[in-house]
Amino acid sequence: GAGVSQSPSNKVTEKGKDVELRCDPISGHTALYWYRQSLGQGLEFLIYFQGNSAPDKSGLPSDRFSAERTGGSVSTLTIQRTQQEDSAVYLCASSVGPGGYTFGSGTRLTVV
């Protein structure tokens, strides 16, 4: 596609439920990143995929968070047993290499 596509754009879920967030990167972009941004805060790194290499999961805040990337393209971020502190905007970015990254429009997650 022309840009990084994320879905859903908004998600409201009840505390304790699982959620899946999807990212479709720009075609040909081998690097894919997930970040989250809480209200008024900076971007917090979550996980990084590069090609077929093992992902860098060093930013995942707890074992309730996981992500996968199928076929080197689409990625899914899963949050299990959601908590209120998980409420944030989840942003996906992709790049060809270690250059400038293009962000998607994000998924706003609200846990009630």
Next chain:
Amino acid sequence: QKEVEQNSGPLSVPEGAIASLNCTYSDRGSQSFFWYRQYSGKSPELIMSIYSNGDKEDGRFTAQLNKASQYVSLLIRDSQPSDSATYLCAVNLRSGGSYIPTFGRGTSLIVHP
């Protein structure tokens, strides 16, 4: 110590003035530096990337990098009200065997008519 630091602002400048945004980083091995602009409620948008010491100009924007001082800045000439946004500095920092773009908290810029 934060790995990428920015003054949160707000930085207020009059229309037509030069806005100067600053960023310091902790990893001397960093090689890639980026400035993003983020409007309220929107996702970050890449403005400039810089990899070598010195200045890089693109239209009204100039990025300046000083690796010895671990300092990168963004100058916006002839500032316009439409430049009002949060400016995020990003630095590729080492994380294990890879480099991860790490963001500062951003500087809020207000350009008033």
